[in-house]
Amino acid sequence: MVTRFTILRTHRSTGRASFGREAVACRDEPDTATAVPAAGRVFVSDVLAARAQMAMSLAFHIVFAVIGIAMPVLMVLAERRWQRTGDPIALELAKRWAKGTAVLFAVGAVSGTVLSFELGLLWPSFMEWAGPIIGMPFSLEGFAFFTEAIFLGIYLYGWDRISRRAHLWSGIAVAVSGAVSGIFVVIANAWMNAPAGFRLVDGKPVDIDPIAALGNAAAFSQTLHMTLAAYAATGLAAAGVHALFLLRGRDRAFHGVALRIALLVGIPASLAQPVSGHLSAQFVAANQPAKLAAMEGHWKTGANAPLRIGGWPDEATETTRWSIDIPGALSFLAFNSTDAVVTGLRDIPRDERPPVAITHLAFQVMVACGTAMALVSAWAIVVLVGRRPFVERRRFLRALVACAPLGFVAVEAGWVTTEVGRQPWIIHGVMRTADAVTPMPGLAVPFALFTALYVLLSIVTAIILGRQMLVVPKTPAAVRPVPTPPAAVPVAGD
Amino acid sequence: MADVLPPLTLANATAALVIVSLTLYVLFGGADFGGGVWDLLASGPRAKQQRALISDAIGPIWEANHVWLILVVVLLFTGFPKAYAAVSTTLHIPLTLMLVGIVLRGSAFTFRTYDTRRASAGRRWGRPFAIASVVTPVLLGICVGALASGEVGRPVAGRSFADAYVWSWLSPFTLACGALSLAVFAYLAALYLWVEAKGPGLRADFRARAAWSAVAVFVTGASSLATAWFDAPAIVEGLVTSRWALLLHVGTGACAVTALWALWRGRPRTARLAGAGQVVGMLFGWYASTYPYVVPDTLTIAGTAAPDVTLRLLLGACAAGTVVLLPSLWYLLRIFKGAGSAFERLERATGEYEAVRMTREVPLPRP
Numbered sequence: 137m138v139t140r141f142t143i144l145r146t147h148r149s150t151g152r153a154s155f156g157r158e159a160v161a162c163r164d165e166p167d168t169a170t171a172v173p174a175a176g177r178v179f180v181s182d183v184l185a186a187r188a189q190m191a192m193s194l195a196f197h198i199v200f201a202v203i204g205i206a207m208p209v210l211m212v213l214a215e216r217r218w219q220r221t222g223d224p225i226a227l228e229l230a231k232r233w234a235k236g237t238a239v240l241f242a243v244g245a246v247s248g249t250v251l252s253f254e255l256g257l258l259w260p261s262f263m264e265w266a267g268p269i270i271g272m273p274f275s276l277e278g279f280a281f282f283t284e285a286i287f288l289g290i291y292l293y294g295w296d297r298i299s300r301r302a303h304l305w306s307g308i309a310v311a312v313s314g315a316v317s318g319i320f321v322v323i324a325n326a327w328m329n330a331p332a333g334f335r336l337v338d339g340k341p342v343d344i345d346p347i348a349a350l351g352n353a354a355a356f357s358q359t360l361h362m363t364l365a366a367y368a369a370t371g372l373a374a375a376g377v378h379a380l381f382l383l384r385g386r387d388r389a390f391h392g393v394a395l396r397i398a399l400l401v402g403i404p405a406s407l408a409q410p411v412s413g414h415l416s417a418q419f420v421a422a423n424q425p426a427k428l429a430a431m432e433g434h435w436k437t438g439a440n441a442p443l444r445i446g447g448w449p450d451e452a453t454e455t456t457r458w459s460i461d462i463p464g465a466l467s468f469l470a471f472n473s474t475d476a477v478v479t480g481l482r483d484i485p486r487d488e489r490p491p492v493a494i495t496h497l498a499f500q501v502m503v504a505c506g507t508a509m510a511l512v513s514a515w516a517i518v519v520l521v522g523r524r525p526f527v528e529r530r531r532f533l534r535a536l537v538a539c540a541p542l543g544f545v546a547v548e549a550g551w552v553t554t555e556v557g558r559q560p561w562i563i564h565g566v567m568r569t570a571d572a573v574t575p576m577p578g579l580a581v582p583f584a585l586f587t588a589l590y591v592l593l594s595i596v597t598a599i600i601l602g603r604q605m606l607v608v609p610k611t612p613a614a615v616r617p618v619p620t621p622p623a624a625v626p627v628a629g630d
Numbered sequence: 631m632a633d634v635l636p637p638l639t640l641a642n643a644t645a646a647l648v649i650v651s652l653t654l655y656v657l658f659g660g661a662d663f664g665g666g667v668w669d670l671l672a673s674g675p676r677a678k679q680q681r682a683l684i685s686d687a688i689g690p691i692w693e694a695n696h697v698w699l700i701l702v703v704v705l706l707f708t709g710f711p712k713a714y715a716a717v718s719t720t721l722h723i724p725l726t727l728m729l730v731g732i733v734l735r736g737s738a739f740t741f742r743t744y745d746t747r748r749a750s751a752g753r754r755w756g757r758p759f760a761i762a763s764v765v766t767p768v769l770l771g772i773c774v775g776a777l778a779s780g781e782v783g784r785p786v787a788g789r790s791f792a793d794a795y796v797w798s799w800l801s802p803f804t805l806a807c808g809a810l811s812l813a814v815f816a817y818l819a820a821l822y823l824w825v826e827a828k829g830p831g832l833r834a835d836f837r838a839r840a841a842w843s844a845v846a847v848f849v850t851g852a853s854s855l856a857t858a859w860f861d862a863p864a865i866v867e868g869l870v871t872s873r874w875a876l877l878l879h880v881g882t883g884a885c886a887v888t889a890l891w892a893l894w895r896g897r898p899r900t901a902r903l904a905g906a907g908q909v910v911g912m913l914f915g916w917y918a919s920t921y922p923y924v925v926p927d928t929l930t931i932a933g934t935a936a937p938d939v940t941l942r943l944l945l946g947a948c949a950a951g952t953v954v955l956l957p958s959l960w961y962l963l964r965i966f967k968g969a970g971s972a973f974e975r976l977e978r979a980t981g982e983y984e985a986v987r988m989t990r991e992v993p994l995p996r997p
Contacts, residue, residue: 235744242740245693246733252703253729256718263707264715268936271708272943278701279951285693286958290965293690297965309958344936346943575786576722576795589730593737603746 183570185579186258189586191555193251195548196590200244202547205318205363206370206401207237208288208311213397215304225393228609231295233374235604238292243597245285250586258579262562262572265341269334270327272346273320280317284310318366319359326354329554330423331563353423357415358554364405364412365550369543371402372509376540377605379533390609392527395536399516406513406543409506414469420557421470424564425479426488427557430495432466433459434480441466441478446500449492454482456496490559498552505546512539636921640942641935644709645924647948648702653913655698657818657906660811662692664819666735666763667812668839669756676831681756684819687826689743690966694959696736708944713783713924713934720782720798724769731766734758767815768808772799775807775854778916779862783928803854803861810850814909817843821889821905825898826967833898840901841893844886851912864926868919878918882911 211233218226252274256263287309294303327333333349334341375398378391421428428434433449433456434441443466447459464474471478481489512535519526526532562569573579636642665684672680707714718725735758742755776782776799786794820840827833858866869875885907892901923930935941 239740239744242693243737245696246736249696249700249732250729252700253718253725256703256707256714257722257725260715260719263718264711267707267711267714268940271704271711271936271940272947274704275701275708275944275947276951278697278704279947279955281700282694282697282951282955283958285697286955286962289690289694290962294965344939346940574719574722576719577791582722582726585726585730589733593733596737596741600741600745604744607746 182577182579183573185583186573187569189579189583190254190258191552192583192587192590193247193254194551194555196594197244197247197251198547198551199544200240200247201318201321202366202544203240203370204237204244204284205314205366207233207240207374208307208314209367209401210371210374210397211237211291212304212307212311213400214393215307217393217397219300219304223393225390225609229390229394229397232604232607232609234292236601238288239597239600239604241288243593245281247590247593248281257582258574259562259572260574262567265567265572266327266563269341269344269346269349270324272350273323273327277317277320277324280313280320283313284317287313315363315366318363322359322362323350323352323355325554326358327352328562329358329558329564330354330419331566336566354419357412357419361409361412361416361550364409365543365547367401367405368409368506368509369547371398371400371405372512372536372543373540374398375402376537379536380540381605382527383530383533383537387609388527395526396520399520402509402543403513403516406506406509410510413503413506418470421478424558426481426484426490427495427554428470429479429481429484430490430492430557431499431553432478433492433496434466434478435482437477437480437483439467439475439477440464441470441476443469447496449496451492488560490557495553495557498549498556502546502549502553505542505549509539509542509546512536639932640938640945641709641932643945644705644935644941645931647945648705648709649913649917651698651701651705653910655695655702656814656909656913658691658695659698660767660815660909661818661822662688662695663735663763663767664815664817665823666739666760667767667816668819668823668836670760670764671839674835676835679829679832680835683823683827683832685743687823688739691962692736692739694962696732699732705944705948709936709941710924710931710934711936713929716785716929716934717777717782717925719786720784720794721773721776723795724772724776724799728766728769728773731762731769735762735766738762764812767812771808771811772804774811774916775799775801775804775862777925778807778858778865778920779803780864780923780926780928783925801857801861803857806850806854806857810847810854813843813846813850814912817847817905818909821898821902825902837893837896837898840905844890844893844905847908848886862926864923865916865919868921868926869915872918872921874914874918878911878915882908882915885911 211230214226214230214233217223218230287306290298290306291303291310294306298306327349330353331349332352333345333347335343375395378394378398381391382388382395417428417431420431430449432441433444433447435449435454435456440463442461442463444456444459444461447456449456467476467478468474470476481492515532515535519529519532558564560568560570562572665688669681669684672678672684674680703714738755738759742759745755779801781798781801784798817840820836820843824833824836824840827836855866855869869879885904888904889901889908892898892904920926922932924934936944
């Protein structure tokens with residue numbers, strides 16, 4: 137590691153272009169490695185600090201972003217139920233989910249602002265290079281996010297100020313624009329995996345085509361996988377929270393309605409997720425062989441490649457130990473045939489391999505969580521169509537509680553898989569992460585600052601959400617009569 | 631006429647979009663920070679009502695207003711990637727501190743609103759919200775001042791850490807700009823809150839605050855100009871010689887005098903309009919004196935712009951986005967700020983006291 141970055145530093149200081157294939161060639165000059173050891177060491181820690189800060193900021197923001205995409209759907213479904221049936225429980229539920237969404241959205245909005253600045257603060261060379269190609273989805277995301285913020289303000293503060301119909305449509309606008317803004321951001325990330333829309337001449341992009349960049353090869357599978365993840369994680373997490381209250385025997389009617397709506401969002405997404413994951417993996421297999429090999433801990437190139445479950449890849453001996461192997465399954469899953477040849481890490485130059493152990497472990501965690509969620513969702517369908525009321529199925533409720541955090545674990549693990557698996561590239565095959573970092577020294581300081589800030593925010597957000605959840609919902613009798621605005625939708629027969 | 635306006639190139643049109651977004655951020659988002667300043671300085675027998683008014687005024691809109699800043703950033707890195715890369719390298723420290731302020735302001739405000747233990751929440755989260763609302767505008771002003779002074783455009787290679795990353799943005803001029811932006815945000819907030827205040831006591835409070843902050847804007851503006859003679863000569867030269875200089879000076883001056891007159895005569899709506907016009911005039915003074923540069927003497931608009939194909943698509947995307955954005959924004963402001971808002975209709979029907987009582991759902995002390 138040290139040696140590699142040290143050479144890059146020397147290379148930078150000579151002022152030569154250091155992107156892409158050309159940089160690989162320059163890395164074979166061992167004599168420069170010893171020339172500036174001290175400066176080199178500083179540089180290593182700065183790249184690592186910048187990566188750590190970016191990873192930490194993303195890991196923090198993604199939780200709020202995911203909830204900001206899916207929670208509005210839950211709250212709109214509850215409000216719709218209230219408008220159709222007049223059930224005061226559904227109104228109480230919509231209002232309480234809206235309050236939770238308000239807190240999480242605000243933290244998501246400010247942490248997202250931090251990320252948009254960090255792109256420049258930490259990776260100015262990347263932004264200078266990629267901005268003209270991939271800025272489009274970010275700009276479109278800006279407008280989608282604007283719409284989301286505007287209508288969330290209307291939704292949260294407009295309960296008695298606009299008609300019921302307008303209020304419901306504001307909620308729908310929040311849900312739609314939230315999903316759209318998430319999709320645009322993921323498209324930009326997909327481009328880093330599948331760069332498109334330019335030609336590389338002397339390390340510089342020419343013939344820029346932002347529309348082609350927008351339609352890059354990874355865009356479809358990655359946005360689908362991420363959007364489904366948002367609904368699956370949030371839906372099942374909400375279901376788990378309400379299942380916990382049902383197990384404790386608290387406010388059965390209220391939490392029963394909540395659980396039904398949460399499952400309505402969580403179940404379809406969780407069941408569809410393995411399919412979209414398969415699409416994503418097939419893209420990786422075709423376009424990022426190093427990432428696939430690292431995800432699978434696959435070292436030796438060959439046909440009939442086994443699928444490894446668990447295990448620990450050892451980068452020194454170039455083997456994966458203690459895994460359960462299913463012969464031929466990797467070849468089949470990646471290329472639809474057990475005869476297909478899957479490239480192993482041994483055939484990938486050492487300086488183009490991602491950190492194998494982290495990528496493999498994160499991928500295994502993601503798949504395990506996703507599988508558990510799909511199984512519990514299938515069980516939930518059986519329970520929901522069954523005759524016995526699900527509020528009495530204690531074992532099922534316990535499974536839902538156990539599943540509550542898994543979606544978010546999977547989201548984090550999935551991001552570790554795709555981001556660490558893309559290393560050492562920031563733009564796959566084009567620009568190395570180490571070449572994109574800011575020349576500003578001492579990056580460990582902002583990393584520590586933002587870590588402290590986000591740890592504090594996580595604790596406070598958890599406390600405030602916990603307090604909101606513990607407030608006893610108003611029972612139907614105690615819910616105050618709802619004033620009927622002039623433009624109200626008729627309740628009966630609707 | 632043709633030689634009065636800058637040529638209509640793609641780069642200039644994109645720069646105009648950045649300028650419009652930044653101006654709107656100052657007018658809307660800036661006033662939300664100003665609200666936090668008045669929360670910190672709430673005093674007198676009506677301190678509690680002042681804080682409640684500020685909270686009600688910014689609650690529904692601050693997140694939407696905040697997005698103008700995000701738009702400025704994405705337009706910059708898409709349209710002017712070289713300028714964005716250079717500026718975010720040299721301004722790393724103040725931008726990072728500003729982000730911390732933005733995060734603390736937004737989260738503390740939300741925690742205060744949604745903490746179920748409202749009584750203690752007001753005290754616990756009110757302080758960080760208010761302090762972050764003071765610090766963030768100062769840092770934003772410092773960054774803008776650093777842009778205007780031209781230091782941040784110089785390449786960092788071969789310079790010492792202090793020279794490249796500290797002295798490029800820290801000078802008497804940038805500090806004066808920080809103070810000016812704080813004064814401007816507080817001034818805007820006081821004017822807006824004067825319009826929105828219910829009851830003669832609260833109205834008088836914010837009228838007085840608007841008057842004091844008008845003085846602060848004048849003093850900090852004058853000190854920015856004075857320090858600019860030494861630290862940002864390009865700005866001074868632009869303010870004197872630019873083609874729009876005279877028009878902008880007359881316009882800004884007329885707005886300032888109108889705002890003072892309206893403050894004197896007790897006309898809140900006129901004062902709000904004139905005050906906003908005054909701030910727009912000051913911002914355009916900076917833009918006009920900097921043109922055709924992003925950062926004087928080093929980074930030009932044309933030289934840092936993305937290729938034409940990107941700019942063309944970016945302008946198209948912004949046009950499409952605006953079609954969605956403007957009606958939504960108009961709807962939001964009409965509901966919560968408009969003359970025909972539900973509150974004002976209620977007020978006309980039931981009187982001010984009843985209207986406040988009914989919408990706030992808490993008993994108020996009898997006036």
